[in-house]
Amino acid sequence: MKIAVVEPLAVEKAQLDKIISASLGSSLKDVTIEHFAERTTDEAELIARSKDAEIVVIGNVPFPRSVLEKCPRLKMLAVAFTGFDHVDVEYCHEHDIVVSNCSGYATVATAELAIGLLLAVCRNIVPSDNATRTGGTKAGLEGFELSGKTMGIIGTGAIGSHTARRAQAFGMKVIAFSRTKRDNGLEYKSFDEVMTESDVISLHVPVTAETRGMIGARELGLMKKSAVLINVARGPIVDNTALADALNTGKIAGAGIDVFDMEPPLPDSYSLVKAKNTVITPHVAYATAESMLKRAKIEFDNIKAFLDGAPTNVV
Known part of the structure; x- marks a missing residue:
């Protein structure tokens, strides 16, 4: 054989x-x-x-x-x-x-990158690095703390559950929405409640007919203006054009994205490449x-x- x-x-x-x-x-x-x-x-x-x-x-x-x-x-x-x-x-x-x-x-690796992207966004790590290397200062780079904030986990399989535990270690409250509720100590709410109440939304669902495009303009509109979206799951879950618009118009505060509706390299014209307050990585969460x-x-x-x-x- x-x-x-x-x-x-x-x-x-x-x-x-x-x-x-x-x-x-x-x-x-x-x-x-x-x-x-x-x-x-x-x-x-x-x-x-x-x-x-x-x-x-x-x-x-x-x-x-x-x-x-x-x-x-x-x-x-x-x-x-x-x-x-x-x-x-x-x-x-x-x-x-x-x-x-x-x-x-890649459960551990992906959960760790989800938190890494969140830290990079909420503490302006990438622009702070750029400012430091080019003679800048901390002006305009004030971030926010995770402690006391609410993370909404969409999908509580292995990776979602690992991410939830890491968020709790930072002092975050975790609420969740999942097709299958598990006995994992998390507080489950409706999808719209999680989108509305969370300071951070972290996506952990596979691509299916039901999840493809599940985060679009309507769903982004439910989020707080101060909220951050993290996607280390699959790119087609999110309408990335709608996400770029939400970022550029201040409808949400930031995003950390590892997956796209195409595999990197991304063209310069791709909607998220120049989106505001965004940290993007080249589908590296598992690696x-x-x-x-x-x-x-x-x-x-x-x-x-x-x-x-x-x-x-x-x-």
Whole structure:
């Protein structure tokens, strides 16, 4: 059986080999593994790398139907990522292709960046850095404290819950809205109540038909003018044109955004690039040395489970 790792997993090969050996164990004798060192989004190249494999390993590279149709031997698509909206899951289900993800590998990393973005926005860290480097002073850079403020968590899965605990450590009150209420000690309210009452809104939901565009002009209009929006979830959850307008017209105070409705690099014309009081990062929340190791282990544990006939983390 052939396994094609069609994009790099951000782990040094020696470390990756140890992880693969530990995860697959005796199954290694029954597989061949081909690694590709450079990421590509070219469909013809993706087909060339994948067409002879029974198991294909990807990260967040788009893997649409047009590629899947040219992979007749494919039995498992192992997604080394939490989100899987870049994969045509419907096609995979129609053709009995197992799709697994690596949910949980970036929980800590993503929650920490959510708080990092919030601190950067509320304490003007980026403009303060720029001012200091260019002979400026603290004039106009007064920030605000998190202690005593209210954070609204939209989506209280693992990452949302971890973010809530970190916010509480700063002395923040946390209220939450989630499709599934959990016994986690958080105070749950309606969506509109959370949007209206919070000083900070932090988004932690996947992209679905229900969540796509869930934060638009109406929802931004519910927020306090002093409020900050944090998005380390998925870009299409937010209407980023409406968000840029809300920032530029002072309808909300600031935003920290790691995800967009396209993958970086962003064009200069992108609405949030020049939006006021905004800190943007290039979809980096999941990317720490520790999370990449966790991801590789989960990925090859998923493959071992599939080879053993008991797939895990199936989406």
